[in-house]
Amino acid sequence: MRRVYTQGISVEEKNLFNFLSEKGNIIFSTKEIKAFRLFKNCTTLLMNLKRKGLITQVERGKYILSNRDVDSFLIGTRLIEPSAIAYSSALNYYGLTEQISNIVHIQTSKRKQNKEILNVRYQFITISPHKFFGIRKEWVGRDFYFITDMEKTIVDCFDLPEYAGGFTEAVKGLFISHERLDKGKLWHHALKMENNTLIKRLGYLSEILELKGFEDFRANAAQVLLPKYTLLDPLSSAEGKHLKKWRLIVNHTESEIYAMARTAL
Template identity: 40%
Template sequence: MNKMEVLAKLLELGEAFTIQEALDHLKIDRNLMKYYLKVLSEAGFIKRIGKGVYALTPDPKETPSIHEFVLTSLFIKPSAIAYWSALNYHGFTEQIPNIVFVQTTARKKRQELGVFGVRYKIVRIKPEKFFGIEKAWIEEFQVPITDREKTVVDCLDKPRYCGGIIEVAKAFREELGIEKLREYALRMDNSAVIRRLGYLCDYFGVDIDLKKPKTRNYILLDPTMPREGNVNSKWRVIVNVELEGLE
């Protein structure tokens, strides 16, 4: 096979592929595969996006048009689209973040990176917090993304990655699985998540079985905002954002 025949076969795999997928599809020697990858890369038809992962373009003058969520699932493993990106995907917020938020349990030295002009924020979490993930079909790929309830809980855990409490509060205007929301919040093992969730449920009139905190200290409802506002003694939060109009 010449390089164009190899390119045609690789395009059958879609807009991106791994070396192993290419080997299985082309049924050629690994060294020969490396040679073709080198030749096609130099010609501009393929671009390396991660260890053993490549994106394809039939026109070397154009950047591969692969969806940014698909790219994430290919070069960060394990991973899930999360926080502000997941809020937008689930339709909880009309705001479209200019950065893709990804959570992973893998140890990554870089917390931010750019691929094909897209910026990614990589948030490392503890393995016990990596749950509540579903698969979304995007451009013939199954992409891991936090489900509706886990997205809310994650944003209450780290509001700085969702644009603040106002953005996650908008989710309470939509239908949520309250039992699942409660289960997820308890699994996070974070008092701040319980308190923020408890306050928001009270505000939006959502009946959820959560125990009041036994601590005397107060936390900010929105840690991205100044420490000022009324206090809520039930949940021990300082209400430092205005939620009026979101009901």
């Protein structure tokens, strides 16, 4: 027989709802609430609150309060840990792209299936554990999420430009941010990624766009370049000019690269 739920709320349900509201967490789990040992039949109470529309389930065992605006970055990073907002979402956060997307890109060293919650799509990009670094904490009220710092965001976007919104957005992000970037940190982040191609890309682009402050980066890059030629833009044609200095197949003309950067002006 189907159980019928009334719109009324029991004393226990009200106590739990008030506790959740006062606790301040935007997202909470059954496990966290049980740990307080304040409520009997915690799972049943949460189920009742969900059916009465007072809380919304974002995935198994995780909920948000239905009457509260929820930061999508906070939701996304609570769906898997460790994780951090990254790629196009981080570019947007730092004001390095004008693209607006309902996809939140989340970097993690674990595997997680993509999800859609409250009309927002969450895409999880699994990376090798050695690439999970360069993150900072951002507070939302009494809660927080992690996001890649600006230097790691740029490095990530040239590591996997498909998640930056494309190669053009990665170039634009580099151009807009180049005066604000800590060049020493950028170099160490790039080296730590163990992807020689992204070092080539950053070195070449900083040279062709005449970005100030990248002299040491290019000098360091010249010492570690591997001889194999790799693509400047992995999302475009494999045909292009073989540039010996940077061991790159440059599959965009200089005027095209300038145009990518100029879209940021």
